[in-house]
Amino acid sequence: MTAVKETAAERRILTQADAPLFEALVNYAESAAVPFDVPGHKMGASDTPFRQAIGASALKMDVNSMAELDLLSHPKSVIKDAQNLAAKSFGADHAFFLVNGTTTGIHAMILAACRPGETLIVPRNCHKSVIDGMILSGVSPVFMLPEVDEQFGISHGISASTAVEALRRNPTAKAMLLTYPTYFGSMTDLTEICRLAHEAGVLVLVDAAHGAHLHMMDGVTDAVAAGADLVTVSMHKTGGSLTQSSLLLLKGSRISSEKVRKVTGMLQSTSASYLLMSSLDAARRELALHGRTAFRRLRPIAEAAVRSIEAGGTYEVLEESHTVGRFGQSHDWTKLVIRVNGLGMSGFEVYSLLKQRYGIQMELAEGYVVMAVLTPADTEQSIGRLVDALLDIERTETTGYVLHSSWTVAGTVPELAMTPREAFYGEHETVPMEEAAGRIAADTLMIYPPGIPLVLPGERMTDEVIQQYKYYEQAAGAVLSGTKQPGSVTVVKGGTER
Ligand SMILES: Cc1ncc(COP(=O)(O)O)c(C=O)c1O
Numbered sequence: 001m002t003a004v005k006e007t008a009a010e011r012r013i014l015t016q017a018d019a020p021l022f023e024a025l026v027n028y029a030e031s032a033a034v035p036f037d038v039p040g041h042k043m044g045a046s047d048t049p050f051r052q053a054i055g056a057s058a059l060k061m062d063v064n065s066m067a068e069l070d071l072l073s074h075p076k077s078v079i080k081d082a083q084n085l086a087a088k089s090f091g092a093d094h095a096f097f098l099v100n101g102t103t104t105g106i107h108a109m110i111l112a113a114c115r116p117g118e119t120l121i122v123p124r125n126c127h128k129s130v131i132d133g134m135i136l137s138g139v140s141p142v143f144m145l146p147e148v149d150e151q152f153g154i155s156h157g158i159s160a161s162t163a164v165e166a167l168r169r170n171p172t173a174k175a176m177l178l179t180y181p182t183y184f185g186s187m188t189d190l191t192e193i194c195r196l197a198h199e200a201g202v203l204v205l206v207d208a209a210h211g212a213h214l215h216m217m218d219g220v221t222d223a224v225a226a227g228a229d230l231v232t233v234s235m236h237k238t239g240g241s242l243t244q245s246s247l248l249l250l251k252g253s254r255i256s257s258e259k260v261r262k263v264t265g266m267l268q269s270t271s272a273s274y275l276l277m278s279s280l281d282a283a284r285r286e287l288a289l290h291g292r293t294a295f296r297r298l299r300p301i302a303e304a305a306v307r308s309i310e311a312g313g314t315y316e317v318l319e320e321s322h323t324v325g326r327f328g329q330s331h332d333w334t335k336l337v338i339r340v341n342g343l344g345m346s347g348f349e350v351y352s353l354l355k356q357r358y359g360i361q362m363e364l365a366e367g368y369v370v371m372a373v374l375t376p377a378d379t380e381q382s383i384g385r386l387v388d389a390l391l392d393i394e395r396t397e398t399t400g401y402v403l404h405s406s407w408t409v410a411g412t413v414p415e416l417a418m419t420p421r422e423a424f425y426g427e428h429e430t431v432p433m434e435e436a437a438g439r440i441a442a443d444t445l446m447i448y449p450p451g452i453p454l455v456l457p458g459e460r461m462t463d464e465v466i467q468q469y470k471y472y473e474q475a476a477g478a479v480l481s482g483t484k485q486p487g488s489v490t491v492v493k494g495g496t497e498r
Contacts, residue, residue, distance in 0.1 A: 014081055020078045021081070021274075082284075091251070099272045104268060127209065135420045141419075144163060146452065157180065157186045181210050184318065186332075206230070208233045210234065312394045315339060317337065357389075414459040428493060429490070431488060436489050437462060443490040
């Protein structure tokens with residue numbers, strides 16, 4: 001095996017029209033190499049039902065690292081070129097391919113930015129991977145409460161004033177992590193938050209799981225452009241690549257690229273999937289070449305759909321005028337958040353009806369809303385099917401009753417008695433909820449909607465938490481808990497004293 005001395009980029013200038021890893025993989029799959037290496041399906045040599053379903057060429061492309069195809073942990077040729085093109089396309093200085101989704105990117109961002117014991121400021125409604133990242137890293141969290149939208153029954157992002165206040169109260173914090181955009185498409189003033197955080201010497205890490213397409217939209221500032229230090233985007237969600245493939249983007253020199261490379265190497269497989277990695281390369285090219293035009297084509301279709309959905313007066317679609325006016329946050333119009341409680345039904349019921357009666361798979365449901373995600377793969381026809389189905393439901397199912405739940409939101413954050421990592425490694429026991437006051441939670445109790453936890457591992461259970469738990473269990477939305485026994489909670493053994 002000869003060492004690769006120079007990359008393609010060094011031999012010739014690569015442009016966004018190139019997809020060096022994808023092209024090298026296609027060439028390898030088409031070559032007549034006789035595989036005596038793993039994976040053991042040997043490029044799909046046997047005609048199995050799996051090969052028939054997935055296609056012979058997919059298996060031909062499922063190979064392990066060889067000289068022509070570079071190595072993710074120490075990229076020197078086609079992976080390095082592909083990552084450089086991705087960095088350039090997203091306006092970053094470095095891009096790292098991820099094969100276990102944004103989950104890995106979030107763990108890597110926290111591990112690269114913070115040492116054990118350092119303070120990380122995070123939204124209370126952060127994704128589960130952020131809590132797990134705290135356990136892996138041993139950081140001490142400080143929480144910020146998100147803006148709650150009672151009209152749509154969901155939460156939005158952290159307002160700039162909340163972030164500023166968190167920076168002021170935690171002058172020794174190492175980093176702040178923000179979700180931008182939120183699952184529902186809200187975008188806070190990230191540029192201002194980055195400016196103030198950096199002035200205070202605080203790093204900014206962004207969970208942009210739902211924002212892989214933002215850099216291709218007119219009038220939208222993506223997280224890298226806003227000034228964040230590390231950003232993870234789920235290319236597989238809205239960027240067009242295969243499920244599980246994400247990008248970790250690094251901008252500037254506040255965090256060393258070598259540190260990020262080491263951390264991603266620690267967290268990822270040494271047999272990273274070439275199907276996933278090449279799909280990142282190919283999707284980046286598609287977005288870079290055609291993304292902007294595709295979103296311009298999609299926008300009037302989306303706007304016409306909103307007008308049709310709202311025409312009968314039953315539904316309301318979340319729009320920027322609402323999020324800017326009430327919460328000072330902009331909104332990504334590709335997230336079609338449709339309030340359906342005017343039908344007298346919950347979002348969950350409408351979600352099931354759309355699937356069962358009309359064969360339409362929505363992205364999610366909450367108490368009051370269902371959400372559709374629009375991407376360049378959508379057409380007037382596909383969006384028209386959703387509109388027609390919603391209008392049919394409006395005609396046939398409206399009861400004249402508007403469903404309202406009486407949920408209220410936990411406005412306080414319990415005391416952090418130990419770090420989530422200490423709680424994770426403590427000895428645990430499950431106790432009846434009535435006996436849990438004063439104990440330290442080893443579990444998360446989460447209320448849906450609006451997806452804000454009542455308590456997280458390491459936090460002290462209080463009478464207020466227990467009362468809220470009971471209220472939600474009996475009267476309102478669902479409480480999600482890691483404990484299998486209803487009415488109980490897992491706590492740290494002996495963890496009562498301060
Ligand atoms: C806000 C948010 N962050 C992170 C993730 C994790 O992303 P991935 O599925 O790419 O691991 C998700 C997944 O849905 C998410 O919604």
